Amino acid sequence: MSTIRFGGIASGLDTESMVKELMKAERAKVDKLQQNKQTKTWVQEAYNDMNKSFANFILDSKKALGLTSTTSTGSTFTTSYSSLTWVKSASSSNESTFTATATTSAVSGTHNIEVKQLATGVNKASIKDIVARNVELGGALTDVTSTTELSELGIADGTLTFDGAAEAISYVSTDTIATLVGKINALKDADGNALGIKATFDETSNRLFLSTTAMGSNAQIKITDDGGGLFTGPASKFATDLDLNSELYVGQDAEINFDGAEGIKYSSNQFTINGITIDLKAAQPGVTNTIKVDTNIDGIIEKVKAFVDSYNTLVDSVNTKLGEKKYRDYQPLTDEQKEAMDEDTRKLWEEKAKSGLLRNDSTLQRTLQTIRSSLYEKVEGVSGAFSSMFEIGITTGSYTDKGKLEIDETKLREKIMQDPDGVMELLFKTSSSSDEETKKSETGIVNRIYDNMVEGMKDVIDKAGAGDNATLYRKVQSNIMIEFVVKGSKSLIDEDLLSIAKRIDTENDRLSNVEDRYWKRFTALEKAMQQMNSQSTWLSQQLGGGQ
Structure with a gap:
C-alpha cells in the first residue's frame, strides 16, 4: 500500500529535496555494493579475455605447426609430429608424372619410383x-x-x-x-x-x-x-555400352614400383609410402624416376621461431596485466556520477577504474610459473641426443624477461643438422603412460607449454567461468569444461556476484522502508502545520468577530 505524500504545502518546506538529501547518505551503502559488483564483473571479463588469449594461442600455434587436422565434421584433433610436412622436404625428378612431400618419418636420401598405372574410376x-x-x-x-x-x-x-x-x-x-x-x-x-x-x-x-x-x-x-531399358539392352533409351549383369565395369588401382618393391597398389592416386606423400599425375611404365628427401633445416627454424615469437607475445600480454597500475581513487561510477560527466570524461575515468584489476593475480602468476618451471625440466624417455631445450639453443632469457624464450639460431641450426629427429622429439614428444607424473616428465617442450596452459585455463574457469567462450575452449580440449559443469557451472566470481545482488536487493528494500518513514514524518508535520494554521485562522476570526 503506497503512502500518500505531502510536499511542503502547509510548511513551505522543499520536502522533496530534503528527503532526497537524507536518502543520499542512506544510499551510500548500496552505491558501495553496486561499485563492488561492477568491479567484480570487470575482473571476470578481464579473466575471460586472458583465457581467450590462451585459447587462441594454443589453437593458432597448433594450426601453424600442423598439429591439428580438420575432419569433414569440422572438428579438430591433435596429430603425431611424425606426420608434419615442414620437417623434411621432398623433390620429384619429374613433376609431370608425380609430386611428392615428406613427413617427419620419411627416410632422408634418394628413392626410386616407377609409375606403372594410375588409379581410375568407372x-x-x-x-x-x-x-x-x-x-x-x-x-x-x-x-x-x-x-x-x-x-x-x-x-x-x-x-x-x-x-x-x-x-x-x-x-x-x-x-x-x-x-x-x-x-x-x-x-x-x-x-x-x-x-x-x-x-x-x-x-x-x-x-x-x-x-x-x-x-x-x-x-x-x-x-x-533394368526392365525399362534405360541403360542396357539393344533398346537402351540413353544408349550406353553397359551390359546387364556385367562384372566388367570396375575401376583400376594405381600401381607403382618403389625402392625395389614391385607391384604396390593403391585405390587412389594420392597416398603415403615410407613417410612420403605422393600425388600421381601420369603413368610412365618402364621409366624410373627419383624422389630426394632432405631435412628442411630452414623450415624447422622458421617454425620454431614463429612459435617462440607467438609465445613471447602472450607472455608479454600476461605480464602487462600482472604489472598494470592500480588507481585506487578511481572506483566505478554511480549512476548519478555518470550523469554529471560528459562521455569522454566518463570513458577516461572507466579506463583508470579498470586498470590493475589483475595486478599480481595469483592464478595467472601460478600459470606462468608452472610453464616456466616445466621448461627447465628434462624430457625423459627420449631416443634422440637431446633431453633439454637448453641443449638445442632455446633459453628462458634473463630474469627481467619474465619467462620469455630466446633462441640461439646458430646453435639450433647446428643441433638440427646433428640430429633432426632428436630435436623434433624433444619439442613434440607425447607420452602414452597412464601415470600422471611419468606422462608429464615424458612430454616434449611444446606440448608441456600447451598442457600447463590448459591447466591454467581450468583454474581461471573455476574462478571466473567461461563467459561467451565455452565453444572456443572446447576446441582447445573437448573435456575442458567437464569439471566445471560437475561443480555446478558456477564460478567463484559468479557466487560473489549472486551474493552481492542479494545484498543489494535487501538494502534496496531497507531504503524503501527508510524513505517511507521520512515521508510519513514530513506528512505528519504537514498535517500538523495545516491543522495549526486552520486553528490559527479560526482563532483570528473569533477574536476579530468579538470587537
Whole structure:
C-alpha cells in the first residue's frame, strides 16, 4: 500500500529535496555494493579475455605447426609430429608424372619410383546423342533438356536396380531427366552410406553420364535390373555400352614400383609410402624416376621461431596485466556520477577504474610459473641426443624477461643438422603412460607449454567461468569444461556476484522502508502545520468577530 505524500504545502518546506538529501547518505551503502559488483564483473571479463588469449594461442600455434587436422565434421584433433610436412622436404625428378612431400618419418636420401598405372574410376556415357537415339528408336524428339520428361523419350513407369544399393529406383513417365539423375545420386547402400555412383546430364552434348565417386578396383557400376531399358539392352533409351549383369565395369588401382618393391597398389592416386606423400599425375611404365628427401633445416627454424615469437607475445600480454597500475581513487561510477560527466570524461575515468584489476593475480602468476618451471625440466624417455631445450639453443632469457624464450639460431641450426629427429622429439614428444607424473616428465617442450596452459585455463574457469567462450575452449580440449559443469557451472566470481545482488536487493528494500518513514514524518508535520494554521485562522476570526 503506497503512502500518500505531502510536499511542503502547509510548511513551505522543499520536502522533496530534503528527503532526497537524507536518502543520499542512506544510499551510500548500496552505491558501495553496486561499485563492488561492477568491479567484480570487470575482473571476470578481464579473466575471460586472458583465457581467450590462451585459447587462441594454443589453437593458432597448433594450426601453424600442423598439429591439428580438420575432419569433414569440422572438428579438430591433435596429430603425431611424425606426420608434419615442414620437417623434411621432398623433390620429384619429374613433376609431370608425380609430386611428392615428406613427413617427419620419411627416410632422408634418394628413392626410386616407377609409375606403372594410375588409379581410375568407372565412367560411362551415352554413346549417342539422346535426340538422335530417340529418332533412331522411332521417336520424334527434336530437343532435350534436364526438364524433358521420360515419357518424351518413350520411357514408361519402371524400376532400375544397381548392385549394392539398399533398394531399387522407382521412376514414372512424368519424371524429368533431372528427377531421374537425382534419384540415382541419392542411392544408399545397406548401411545407409552413399552408394558412390554419380549421374549427370549435359545439355550441350545431349548425353547422360554415369561415374563412380571413388577410384580403384573396388569402385564399380553394376546394373542388376533394368526392365525399362534405360541403360542396357539393344533398346537402351540413353544408349550406353553397359551390359546387364556385367562384372566388367570396375575401376583400376594405381600401381607403382618403389625402392625395389614391385607391384604396390593403391585405390587412389594420392597416398603415403615410407613417410612420403605422393600425388600421381601420369603413368610412365618402364621409366624410373627419383624422389630426394632432405631435412628442411630452414623450415624447422622458421617454425620454431614463429612459435617462440607467438609465445613471447602472450607472455608479454600476461605480464602487462600482472604489472598494470592500480588507481585506487578511481572506483566505478554511480549512476548519478555518470550523469554529471560528459562521455569522454566518463570513458577516461572507466579506463583508470579498470586498470590493475589483475595486478599480481595469483592464478595467472601460478600459470606462468608452472610453464616456466616445466621448461627447465628434462624430457625423459627420449631416443634422440637431446633431453633439454637448453641443449638445442632455446633459453628462458634473463630474469627481467619474465619467462620469455630466446633462441640461439646458430646453435639450433647446428643441433638440427646433428640430429633432426632428436630435436623434433624433444619439442613434440607425447607420452602414452597412464601415470600422471611419468606422462608429464615424458612430454616434449611444446606440448608441456600447451598442457600447463590448459591447466591454467581450468583454474581461471573455476574462478571466473567461461563467459561467451565455452565453444572456443572446447576446441582447445573437448573435456575442458567437464569439471566445471560437475561443480555446478558456477564460478567463484559468479557466487560473489549472486551474493552481492542479494545484498543489494535487501538494502534496496531497507531504503524503501527508510524513505517511507521520512515521508510519513514530513506528512505528519504537514498535517500538523495545516491543522495549526486552520486553528490559527479560526482563532483570528473569533477574536476579530468579538470587537
